[in-house]
Amino acid sequence: MILMKAGGSAITDKSMDFSIKAHNLERLGRALATATEPVVLCHGGGSFGHPLARRYDLSGEITTPEQLRGVSHTNIAMRNLSNIVCEALIEGGCTPFALQTSAILTADRGRIDVFNTAIVHHVLSTGFIPVVYGDVVYDATYRYAIVSGDQIMRRLAEAFPGNRALFLTDVDGLYTADPKRDPGATLIRDIALADLGTVQAGEAGDVTGGMKGKVAEIAALEGVVTEVQVLSLSRDGALEAALRGGVGGTRIIMK
């Protein structure tokens, strides 16, 4: 079984609110239709969730009527994005089943508190692809809080241990430096989790703006997944290859 995170930058265009990367979503649908093992898909908020979370200041306690309106807007926006993702999957020949994350998960102080992963099991057992996503959810202390897809990935990996995880992004993988600024940047093919820190510490830096976050997301899966692959959803064939067990982008050995 494969735990898959489709990052917001892989499926949405962050330069414009509420816009998608249609070609990448098509690629996702077509590739997932070739999967020979069960897949759980978790997607990020991208240009649907994050601009609203920022605009309505949804980090920390939710107290003002304006923030509460923002919670409703964000809740709808993420459902809309999930619908778009699921429609792309159906178009590609898959059978997705969206689980509204805020209905199966609650938080406390922004961290996942209760997560009904049994429903994910049930949906998987019927041969469907469960689709969950970063969302705004009920929070016992803050009233509502944003729970990111990476927190969800960790809890999914705990519920389904011993599997591999694929992170879909818009660059080919992890680089030794920012490939958009440094012509000497090279793609890291294979790396042990223990060495990921060194890559960051040596002036390899904050690659493509997202490497730091990506590394933290991956490190959070220590002990619960066997390996992680980071690959581009913008590159034809990369996801299909990874689904067949090949290594396209960067492979992180987690043991």
Ligand code: IP8
């Ligand atoms: O993109 C955040 O999920 P992420 C979701 O996985 C919202 O961090 C609602 C901003």
